[in-house]
Amino acid sequence: MSLFDQIDPASRPLADRMRPQRLEDYIGQQHLLGEGKPLKQAIATGHPHSMILWGPPGTGKTTLAKLIAGYCDAEFLTISAVLAGVKEVREAVARAQQLQREQGRRTMLFVDEVHRFNKSQQDAFLPFVEDGTFTFIGATTENPSFELNNALLSRARVYVLKSLGAEDLRLIIDRALTEPVKGLAGREIELAPALRDQLAQAADGDGRRVLNLLEIVVELAASKGQSEVSEADLMEVLSGTLRRFDKGGEAFYDQISALHKSVRGSAPDAALYWLCRMLDGGCDPVYLMRRIVRMAAEDIGNADPRALRIALDAWETFEKLGTPEGELAIAQAILYLAAAPKSNAVYVAYKAAMQDVKTHGSAEVPLHLRNAPTKLMKQLDYGKAYRYAHDEPDAYAAGENYFPENMPARSYYQPVNRGLEIKIAEKLAKLRELDEQAGSS
The missing domain is CATH 1.20.272.10 (Zinc Finger, Delta Prime; domain 3)
Known part of the structure; x- marks a missing residue:
């Protein structure tokens, strides 16, 4: 018997006590567990495969993994990537090999927060997933494409768990308030339907959060000797609740x-x-x-x-x-x-010009565009034949070239027909006409 088994069940958090023991009691994720779905069929036939359960907190990843192990009569071993390392992985492998050798019993290894493992730690699983020492189930709140090795992803199917809907959360609340043994029915504290709906909305799709908040607000009402949770009680509990937001995740x-x-x-x-x-x-x-x-x-x-x-x-x-x-x-x-009117013309022009810079290398600045602050530079024709735009008609040197000599002229900037760029496009079109006239004369 483990230390955890010796703990009085009534003292365990409500969210843990209410963890479903049967697949029929599992709430949500019908896109994965509905009739005819591959995961449901794998569980029903007792032939699970290695998988990654990817979803927000409180969507039932750990519970689902435990249910799969139970239905498939497999030993359930769990490690947390937050606390464990390669040593714990090796111990789990040794335990799985022992069970397989001595009892012919298969093992399901559940790794919570698997994205916390680095590449070498993830690689440690591969040979044993490959040879069937255990069925691997990883749980993560982060995108597996970015956080997990391709080798591990190729050996495990990814299932996406969705945030629980308001109806799912309301069902969890109702069940916890009416469950006589594991739930809160023994506290004899009422929670009005409107407040139940409000609590479900505040939980933000998180089943564990809704049970934690429910337990706190019921305890608060009980401590005041009330038989019913008031709206003020609920507001007091919800006042510090933030919506789901993982900075950087x-x-x-x-x-x-x-x-x-x-x-x-x-x-x-x-x-x-x-x-x-x-x-x-x-x-x-x-x-x-x-x-x-x-x-x-x-x-x-x-x-x-x-x-x-x-x-x-x-x-x-x-x-x-x-x-x-x-x-x-x-x-x-x-x-x-x-x-505001929209245009990505600057963005497109910038990318195109940057690509040309990388393609054409360090093309020299034409002599007529160079500055000539010294006598030597003037002797080398720096700035020679430069046309000062303000001295030209309409302050525009028609036909002048401002690109490197061996580089064809480019037209990166193409104003759109919206906002101020309508006027800019008209101006640029007029300047191009002047260039064409200067070139033909």
Whole structure:
């Protein structure tokens, strides 16, 4: 008997007590466990395969792994990549080999937070996954494409677990409040349906979080001698709750991508929503401002040059006011950028010019474009035949070449037919006409 088995079940956290013991009681992930789905069939036939369970916290990854082991009559060994190393992996391998040799029993090795293992630690699994010493199940909140070795991914199927919906979370709450042994029915504390719905929304798709919050609010009401949880009790418990936001993780990059694409797509309301999601989740506003300034240059550019200035002004305002007052300026900038005319002409032109720079190497500056501050430079014809634009008609030296001599002229910048770039395009078209006339004369 382990130390954990000796703990009074009633003293264990509600989320652990309510962990389902049967697949029928498992809530959510019907896209994986519905009838006819490959994972459901593998469990039903008792022939599981190595897999990666990828999903947000509280979506049932550990519970699902334990259920699979139970249904397939396999020894369930678990290690946490946060605490374990190669030594613990070797011990698990030795235990699996012993069970296979002495009892003919197969083993399921569950590795929580598997993305925390480095390359060498992940490589330690490969031979034993390959020879069937154990069936490997890894759980991760991070994108396996970025965090796991290709060799490990090729030997394990990836299953994506989704955040639990409000209906799923409400079902978890109802079950915990009515379960007489493992749940909270013995506390005889009522929670009104409207407050249950509110709690489900606040849990943000996380089953473990909803049970933790439920346990806290019921304990709070009980400590006051109440028979029912009040709205004030629930608000007190929820006041410090943050929505899911993993700084630097998958959720982080998904949300900044959604913000950028909403601005680019001229959807101010959606852009404001994603901005608030990131601020609410604890994202550094300075990081957001760096990205917002980039949006102004990349997706608006010269269609509305004011956008860049407004973004920079918002950054400066935030630096002067801080949180939360300065966040309003960031919101103003986001709404302006989303509503502004869009052009990526500057972005496209920059990339094309940079590619030419890399392709053509260190082409020399033509003599007529060089400066001639010394007598020797003048003798070497530096600056000779340079046409000073202000002395030309309309301040434009028609037909002049400003590229390196052996490089064909390029037309990187192609203004779009939106915003100020309409006027810019008209101006550039007129200048090209003057160049053509100068070339034919």
